Amino acid sequence: MISYQILPPVSVTRLFHLSALVLSLAVTACGAGSNGVDGISGTNGTNGSNGTNGSNGLSALSLSSSEAPGSHCAVGGVRIDAGLDANTNKQLDAAEVSSTQYVCNGLAGVAGAAGSAGLASLVSMVAEAAGSNCANSGYKISVGVDANGNSILDVAEITSSQYLCQGIAGANGSNGTNGTNGISSLMAIVTETAGANCTYAGNKITSGPDTNGNGVLDAGEITTTAYTCNGAPGPGVSWVDVSATSVAGQSNTGYLANNASQVTVTLPNAPQIGDLLQLSGVGAGGWRIAQNAGQSILSKGIAGSNAPAGLSWTARDSVRDWDGITSSGDGGKLAAFVQNGQIYTSTDSGVSWVARETNRSWDAITSSSDGSKLAALVNLGQIYTSSDSGVNWVARDSSRSWRAICSSSDGVKLVAVVDSGQIYTSSDSGVNWTARDSNRAWISIACSSDGSKLAAVVTNGQIYTSSDSGVNWTARDSNRNWRSIASSGDGSKLVAGVYGGQIYTSTDAGVNWIARDSNRNWYAIASSSDGSKLAAAVFANKIYTSNDFGLTWAARDSNRFWRGIASSANGNQLAAVESNGQIYTSVGVQTTPGVAGSITGGQYDTLSLQFVGAGLWLPLSYTIFSSSGILAY
CATH class of the missing domain: 2.130.10.10 (YVTN repeat-like/Quinoprotein amine dehydrogenase)
Structure with a gap:
């Protein structure tokens, strides 16, 4: 098998698809007063006289909001803020933000033959043990793109990480009543189908406080909603199995020539710049690409093709x-x-x-x-x-x-x-x-x-x-x-x-x-x-x-x-x-212009063409399996 790929003038693009990922973040902070510990109880001190009840611990909150295109995200995305609810109003105010990260939308794909799915953007939140990053433990929040497509944010895929740390435990007081646990903030990421929010589908990110303490972000608890959307796909082609011996070709279509006799596919009559046409020889008869008046195929880049000379001197x-x-x-x-x-x-x-x-x-x-x-x-x-x-x-x-x-x-x-x-x-x-x-x-x-x-x-x-x-x-x-x-x-x-x-x-x-x-x-x-x-x-x-x-x-x-x-x-x-x-x-350098010109391939030979204007079709890629190869006339 001889297989070749033609580079510039056109790159083949992978189509993007974001996998669904649901992530619930449950964070409980410890008390910070002189009395009882918030969330995680401290060791009891020696019994003394009854003290005043400890104040409630501070809740850890996160806030997701849309990020406009700019220096943080070239084509927009989501901004994720996190911090402790110092004023206990169950909202993450600007003064309470201690960390900020961004999940950016994917870039639009470029034209190419049958592009692959786009890379998914992922967020992970894992427990962080007490140490240099968080003195009293906490959580590590990481973001990145799913480069290997396994729907898991692997270490090599992380583009940025920040930490949301637990509050410092309050000093033990005299047998005071333990403080009430703070309210956890939760986040959920689900797949968003193509529609008004994301033209090419993507992810929907919601967040809010877990007011009922069930560990689930219920609809009534959602305070913010944002979207990370897939980029626009490249043009690509849809494939048609052809058993007839002739067919009028359509733009952005691939044809499986599946006949014991040669299958003739005529180029689209009125293509737009960037339109694609692909041929694969399935049957023993192979295929032939016929041309309309004023059309020709640039065949010089196809090794072994026999484009006729004599058109110009x-x-x-x-x-x-x-x-x-x-x-x-x-x-x-x-x-x-x-x-x-x-x-x-x-x-x-x-x-x-x-x-x-x-x-x-x-x-x-x-x-x-x-x-x-x-x-x-x-x-x-x-x-x-x-x-x-x-x-x-x-x-x-x-x-x-x-x-x-x-x-x-x-x-x-x-x-x-x-x-x-x-x-x-x-x-x-x-x-x-x-x-x-x-x-x-x-x-x-x-x-x-x-x-x-x-x-x-x-x-x-x-x-x-x-x-x-x-x-x-x-x-x-x-x-x-x-x-x-x-x-x-x-x-x-x-x-x-x-x-x-x-x-x-x-x-x-x-x-x-x-x-x-x-x-x-x-x-x-x-x-x-x-x-x-x-x-x-x-x-x-x-x-x-x-x-x-x-x-x-x-x-x-x-x-x-x-x-x-x-x-x-x-x-x-x-x-x-x-x-x-x-x-x-x-x-x-090209086939004979008009209906007299054509290009042929045998069984299992493949050819991808793109219309570049002025009646000219450019080969993007080809594979030769047959002994005769791909021939231009």
């Missing part, structure tokens, strides 16, 4: 008489040549270029998949090879009317054709060459990744294919004015262009061919490794691209004197050259 380097170009598998290394000029190489996808070798009548160039091994032809000259990405070159074989060359992915097998001559093959990176087949007007050749399957075209002749690295050849199709040919990595899918005619595609290694598109001056063709994404340059016209194995084609860029075109292995980076013009590069 950037001019590179200077105006020269460019005549051909080749690319490494990842599109990072490029090599192009100038007719009767030098070879130029780039290691940054065409941004910058370095001149190599010397001025020659270069006629074709090819590259290994990693871009380290290059081979170039000179018309009426020799073959030149480089094993260091074009820095140094070695002349090979003899002077011939070389016209085209192709390479296996490792650069070990090379195949070159001679105009009105033979085909030549090499199995040692160009050191030695063997003549193959017969003299023909060879014009272009293509190799499979392993160099075993070959296809070559003859001007005003036929297409020829070989399945044994060029030892034997078979004539295919009809005599046409063939100009160029390209192959998928496995050699099964071929595409060839006729100058002044149509483009032809084959899915059976050249046995059968189907005419595509219209009559044009097709001049150069490139193919992705799987053969699904094609790019063809038309001389004195536009570049045409196809994302469906050549079935349909779309015109790209402007009319130029295009002479060569190259593609990365996944088809999402293209580079083309113009005669007496510049080099142009195109990178696919």
Whole structure:
């Protein structure tokens, strides 16, 4: 399993939920007079004459009140005051407050996919033994948030603590009557459902004196009521199990594609910024996200996705008489040549270029998949090879009317054709060459990744294919004015262009061919490794691209004197050259806009999207389980 998470631009938020906690606080203070002890009785002194009755002990009181947003609580909360009822009016007056703590509301959640519950705010009150905090014992009041969600205020979760201490025991008097126990103050915290008091639910905190002494805060004893409310949840999604093969998508909805056939979910037609859409492949058929007019999905951040290139082009380097170009598998290394000029190489996808070798009548160039091994032809000259990405070159074989060359992915097998001559093959990176087949007007050749399957075209002749690295050849199709040919990595899918005619595609290694598109001056063709994404340059016209194995084609860029075109292995980076013009590069960063674009995933693949405006959906996260991965078109 490959699992990834995309960060910025959007964070995934946990939804907040406050657990119910009921806490009753019963505090009895001891007497503070010269006579009897309040609450906790002192040890009797030696009997003497009857004294005056001891005065009643002081009650410990607490008061809860709403705290407005400010320095203590950013979004408001509850203020809890505590102290002794010095004036015995059963109310905690301002002068009697000895400690103050705050229980603050949670912050609002931010947008995210299916957020978790928020953190609960908790209050605990435990007995404090006599010691440095309370000389005569008392209570420790702590507050904090329930970070681990166990509904218990653990030690590590406490954010502040204060102490409510017992009064100092009065000195023993002469056998006086024991003072009456003070009235305890009680507090209760219960869950508050979503409503007028808390929009997203929360806690209701009540307090008051236990006037009837039953240890329960009865309704008639409540003197103050306050609320701690949950923050607003993030948008999240609700999930729908889909067994149909198509459905119109709704905002903030997740779809479980549960069918043996592919389930197509169309993006919401009128989404709002921040809206979410999620897909999970449950059934064996996986899923497909279809687009409405003007919509597209930014797919560059999805590893392995094949967003098509060709939508926009950037001019590179200077105006020269460019005549051909080749690319490494990842599109990072490029090599192009100038007719009767030098070879130029780039290691940054065409941004910058370095001149190599010397001025020659270069006629074709090819590259290994990693871009380290290059081979170039000179018309009426020799073959030149480089094993260091074009820095140094070695002349090979003899002077011939070389016209085209192709390479296996490792650069070990090379195949070159001679105009009105033979085909030549090499199995040692160009050191030695063997003549193959017969003299023909060879014009272009293509190799499979392993160099075993070959296809070559003859001007005003036929297409020829070989399945044994060029030892034997078979004539295919009809005599046409063939100009160029390209192959998928496995050699099964071929595409060839006729100058002044149509483009032809084959899915059976050249046995059968189907005419595509219209009559044009097709001049150069490139193919992705799987053969699904094609790019063809038309001389004195536009570049045409196809994302469906050549079935349909779309015109790209402007009319130029295009002479060569190259593609990365996944088809999402293209580079083309113009005669007496510049080099142009195109990178696919999103799906084809509108109804022609889509993105697909297999069984157990997941994808989460968020609408960010201008018709664009941004991937938030994805998980790839299937062998095919998530693909963009």
